[in-house]
Amino acid sequence: MPLSSISAGKASVLLREVVAAPGHASVAVGFGLALAVQTISAASASRAATLLWVREAAAVVETGDAYGPGLAAFGLSPSGCIIIEARTSVDALRAALEGARCAALGAVVLEMRAPIDLTASRRLKLAAEKSGVAIVLVRLGGHGEPNAAQLRWRVQAAPQASDRMRRTAFEMIVLKSPSGLDGRRSIVEWDHDRKCFTQALSVPMDAVPGIGSLAA
Amino acid sequence: MPFLASDRWQRENRRDEDRPLVFVAKAKGVSQLAAVDARARSLGLQSGMALADARARLPSVRAIAADPSADAAFIERLADLAVAFTPSVALDPPDGLALDITGCSHLFAGEATLAAHLQKVLSTAGVSVVKLAVAPTPDMARALARFSRTNPCFADDDERVRALPVAALECAPEDATALKRAGLKTVADVADRPSLLFAARFTSAFTAKLGRVLGEEDRRISPLREPAAYRAEQRCAEPVASHDVIAGMLAELATSVCDQLVARSVGGRIFEGTFLRADGAVRRIRVETSSPTRHPDVILRLHRDRLDALADPLDPGFGFDLICFEAMRVEPWIESQGTFSAQDDQKDEIAQLVDRLSTMFGRERVMRLQPIDSHIPERAQAVIPAVLPAPPHEWARHMVDSTASLRPPLIYPRPHPIDVEADDNARPKSVRWRRVMHRIANAIGPERIAEEWWRSPSGYGTRDYYRVESSEGRRFWIFRAAATAGGERQKWFLHGVFP
Numbered sequence: 001m002p003l004s005s006i007s008a009g010k011a012s013v014l015l016r017e018v019v020a021a022p023g024h025a026s027v028a029v030g031f032g033l034a035l036a037v038q039t040i041s042a043a044s045a046s047r048a049a050t051l052l053w054v055r056e057a058a059a060v061v062e063t064g065d066a067y068g069p070g071l072a073a074f075g076l077s078p079s080g081c082i083i084i085e086a087r088t089s090v091d092a093l094r095a096a097l098e099g100a101r102c103a104a105l106g107a108v109v110l111e112m113r114a115p116i117d118l119t120a121s122r123r124l125k126l127a128a129e130k131s132g133v134a135i136v137l138v139r140l141g142g143h144g145e146p147n148a149a150q151l152r153w154r155v156q157a158a159p160q161a162s163d164r165m166r167r168t169a170f171e172m173i174v175l176k177s178p179s180g181l182d183g184r185r186s187i188v189e190w191d192h193d194r195k196c197f198t199q200a201l202s203v204p205m206d207a208v209p210g211i212g213s214l215a216a
Numbered sequence: 217m218p219f220l221a222s223d224r225w226q227r228e229n230r231r232d233e234d235r236p237l238v239f240v241a242k243a244k245g246v247s248q249l250a251a252v253d254a255r256a257r258s259l260g261l262q263s264g265m266a267l268a269d270a271r272a273r274l275p276s277v278r279a280i281a282a283d284p285s286a287d288a289a290f291i292e293r294l295a296d297l298a299v300a301f302t303p304s305v306a307l308d309p310p311d312g313l314a315l316d317i318t319g320c321s322h323l324f325a326g327e328a329t330l331a332a333h334l335q336k337v338l339s340t341a342g343v344s345v346v347k348l349a350v351a352p353t354p355d356m357a358r359a360l361a362r363f364s365r366t367n368p369c370f371a372d373d374d375e376r377v378r379a380l381p382v383a384a385l386e387c388a389p390e391d392a393t394a395l396k397r398a399g400l401k402t403v404a405d406v407a408d409r410p411s412l413l414f415a416a417r418f419t420s421a422f423t424a425k426l427g428r429v430l431g432e433e434d435r436r437i438s439p440l441r442e443p444a445a446y447r448a449e450q451r452c453a454e455p456v457a458s459h460d461v462i463a464g465m466l467a468e469l470a471t472s473v474c475d476q477l478v479a480r481s482v483g484g485r486i487f488e489g490t491f492l493r494a495d496g497a498v499r500r501i502r503v504e505t506s507s508p509t510r511h512p513d514v515i516l517r518l519h520r521d522r523l524d525a526l527a528d529p530l531d532p533g534f535g536f537d538l539i540c541f542e543a544m545r546v547e548p549w550i551e552s553q554g555t556f557s558a559q560d561d562q563k564d565e566i567a568q569l570v571d572r573l574s575t576m577f578g579r580e581r582v583m584r585l586q587p588i589d590s591h592i593p594e595r596a597q598a599v600i601p602a603v604l605p606a607p608p609h610e611w612a613r614h615m616v617d618s619t620a621s622l623r624p625p626l627i628y629p630r631p632h633p634i635d636v637e638a639d640d641n642a643r644p645k646s647v648r649w650r651r652v653m654h655r656i657a658n659a660i661g662p663e664r665i666a667e668e669w670w671r672s673p674s675g676y677g678t679r680d681y682y683r684v685e686s687s688e689g690r691r692f693w694i695f696r697a698a699a700t701a702g703g704e705r706q707k708w709f710l711h712g713v714f715p
Contacts, residue, residue, distance in 0.1 A: 023652065024690075026626055030715020033625065050566050063626050064712060068585035068597040070623035072611045074715070078585040079611055082566075082602050084573060085581050095573055104565035157689035157715070159657070168715050169689065190715075 014128040017137040017149035021156035025140040031155045032138035039134045040106035041195040049106025052099040056092040058113040075192030089114035100127035111138045121147035152176040220311040222253030224290040227342040239282040250282040296498040303443030331368045355428035359384040378404035444542035448472035455494040455535025469541035470512040483508025484543035492538040506603040508547045525576045624712035631709035654686035
């Protein structure tokens with residue numbers, strides 16, 4: 001049961017944030033990448049747009065190096081991916097801002113350990129609104145300090161039902177959403193083939209905010 | 217520059233030493249004089265003497281350890297300064313510089329003024345004695361600069377060089393002695409005799425050197441920096457310090473270089489701006505693009521980004537004397553007809569974004585992944601700077617048929633050692649990673665990966681990989697090292713984490 005992407009329904013949501021539950025940093029990164037891939041494939045089904053993945057050096061130490069074969073298996077074509085390892089969080093923000101201004105990009109993923117404050121996130125949001133590039137902030141820890149992100153989830157790993165660990169399941173809690181569904185907990189699966197999230201448990205899909213409403 | 221070492225020392229220590237200075241280095245177990253200063257030279261000391269002999273002659277001498285690397289750095293700095301006179305500057309070891317001023321002297325209204333200018337620049341930089349010679353070939357100039365009594369010395373033919381002592385041929389000491397014993401004192405004495413004689417007595421290298429010193433044979437200098445074929449420079453009558461003026465000049469220079477590129481139908485990949493400050497500091501700013509470029513706007517924007525990213529911004533101080541802009545590497549320009557497809561535009565835009573990011577953060581921080589055909593997981597990809605042109609490659613193999621050998625999107629470059637409790641079949645039951653215990657609910661494997669015997673060992677032997685899932689849903693990619701070795705104590709490593 002595929003779920004349509006955000007950009008199909010709510011084009012205005014361009015700045016989303018994923019906060020890792022304690023100890024689930026890699027899971028949050030995976031979820032953030034999946035969101036970006038979903039956005040790219042929904043916006044332009046015909047061609048592969050480029051993904052800019054900005055990583056703070058401190059985050060790389062925590063989650064490890066990007067690995068092409070694994071990314072390919074996850075549904076993200078490594079050849080359509082530019083990775084930046086920024087020395088500091090300021091550098092990372094500058095790189096992400098530069099990417100947010102480039103309308104030719106498919107999406108920007110910003111992976112940080114330091115919190116992203118209101119000013120920086122607002123700057124990103126304004127740039128994204130001008131260029132139409134979707135931005136996914138991934139925070140490896142912390143509590144989701146207030147910033148300009150329109151949607152925010154806390155994400156952790158969920159046990160997989162079956163399928164020999166092929167599909168990845170995420171458990172997500174809404175921390176902030178424009179429709180006021182804060183605190184709702186749901187479990188989704190990432191379908192790397194069709195590049196969309198699917199329902200994992202018998203939760204009505206309209207109730208999964210930010211991922212989208214039920215589509216045929 | 218006969219007193220290079222002492223000039224360098226004086227400049228570094230900023231004081232005048234009233235005792236004669238000698239610079240000492242060990243050679244064959246003996247402390248020898250590597251260099252002397254002007255005062256020591258006038259008192260009869262020469263490089264090559266033993267320190268003990270020098271002390272015996274002049275007890276007041278002050279010995280300082282020679283520092284060849286500092287001397288080399290000093291002379292390279294001087295070479296940078298000489299770029300103001302000609303783009304082609306070479307080191308002339310041990311203590312000289314060779315400038316190819318072919319076609320440059322008219323810019324200074326003749327060789328004499330150029331020499332005077334150079335003398336002034338070098339003495340400002342702290343060189344006390346400069347011996348200059350201008351000659352048709354580099355070897356003749358070298359001999360004249362070192363052995364002629366006139367300074368500066370201008371030679372149009374070999375007349376002056378013929379009057380020099382045979383030492384100017386710089387042959388081995390025993391050959392010099394042999395020449396002296398034969399009664400040959402000047403270069404002319406040697407040159408007037410048939411060269412076959414000398415080739416037989418000494419070697420053909422000797423006659424070749426003789427020919428070069430006499431200017432019969434020419435050998436070009438090999439410059440420190442290959443002068444770029446596409447360059448534009450602006451010399452300022454007065455040092456300029458205003459940022460606006462500098463930016464304007466740079467824009468003009470970039471436009472001029474781009475016009476040159478267009479005329480030759482090439483595009484530049486690496487551009488470099490050189491800024492010579494009035495006090496002698498030289499600054500080079502280099503930018504690189506991922507595809508050949510010849511639009512001054514693009515280059516100037518990269519240049520600005522680079523300047524913003526520098527920790528120490530371009531400081532004009534008392535102003536720049538000379539600004540020079542070069543295309544260091546060019547590639548053929550493929551004229552493309554503007555298409556109406558949006559995809560091409562996007563490609564260009566992304567290439568420009570990559571250029572900007574690489575200039576801001578350094579080319580090795582902006583990367584692309586490249587597959588490599590290897591079954592050792594950490595060797596299956598290469599990380600290359602994104603500014604480099606991407607060779608065609610195929611990731612498709614990893615996209616299909618990866619259920620059997622699934623890889624995580626993130627791996628640790630050095631696998632983390634972990635504690636694993638395994639059952640009798642060596643299947644993991646629990647994993648302790650980063651001080652947290654994970655009980656394994658589900659393990660898929662093993663996937664056995666053997667070493668590539670044709671390459672250097674990876675250090676882990678044959679590995680058995682497992683994809684394991686903890687009861688809370690954490691998924692790890694772990695392996696047992698040296699899986700075929702057996703033994704009581706098994707070593708386990710965590711290589712990556714699945715999301």
